Amino acid sequence: MNKLEVPGKFDRAARGYDFLVGLNPGYHQALRRSALALGLRPGMRVLDLGCGTGASTAALVAAAPGVEIVAVDASAGMIARAREKRWPSTVRFVHSRAEDVDEGEFDAVFAAYLVRNLPEPDPTLTRIRELLKPGGTLVLHEYSVRDSAVSTAVWTLLCGFIVPAGWLVTGDRSLYTYLWRSVMDFDGATALRDRLRRNGFVGVRSAPLPGLQLGVVHTFRGHVPEQEQR
Ligand SMILES: C[S@@+](CC[C@H](N)C(=O)[O-])C[C@H]1O[C@@H](n2cnc3c(N)ncnc32)[C@H](O)[C@@H]1O
DSSP, X not given: OOGGGHHHHHHHHHHXXXXXXXXXXXXXXXXXXXXXXXXXXXXXXXXXXXOTTTHHHHHHHHHSTTOEEEEEESOHHHHHHHHTSOOXXXXXXXXXXXXXXXXXXXXXXXXXXXGGGOSSHHHHHHHHHHHEEEEXXXXXXXXXXXXXXHHHHHHHHHHHHHHHHHHHHHSOOHHHHHHHHHHHHSOOHHHHHHHHHHTTOEEEEEEEOSGGGTTTEEEEEEEOOTTOOO
16 A cells, blocks of 8 residues: 555544554553653643544643643544544644644654654654754654564564454455554664654654553654754
């Protein structure tokens, strides 16, 4: 599947998305753990890129009630599902590609399961850096298995359940086979940390998440330099 087609595939998957992620008992807890890595404080503005049906947005609300959240997704179907839910008045949803976001400056950016889906991750990471204030924080919550044969095998085993479950619930297998393959082809944790550094982030760190995600999903964090020239 061409990566430009991914948001359109999510339009079709939107109705079953919350049910499917709910089958993973640690899904929401892992998102909340990554959201905490942003170190959010009252008064901050945060961008949730690739917010989907709002699972990552809810993790941000839980991590820092009262912060202003702009939540963006390129799938109209996913955003529509997110908007149906109850949100604090500090949360706003925007239908846009991550590459085209023009919503002012942010203290922090959260991107959960997005970067792997971008047709051109490097220019988009550079754009994200420009959206962040000097010293601002980026946290990626992402599948990354290539550094470990065990994690690669665990991911393939998990997909033995995920692909048929996604097919059964949505009637379309292509997004779920893409999910398996795109994770297999995506950066290992070392390569993703290097990618962040190459695109101007400093203090880059990552850690695997516990639970079913162990070794498969990681939290990556980096900062824009304090002295960033604009
Ligand atoms: C796996 S979902 C993750 C949703 C949510 N962050 C979560 O944690 O549940 C990936 C989302 O990224 C969105 N997406 C993919 N490519 C995108 C792009 N270029 N710009 C904005 N959103 C994109 C998809 O539409 C989809 O809703």
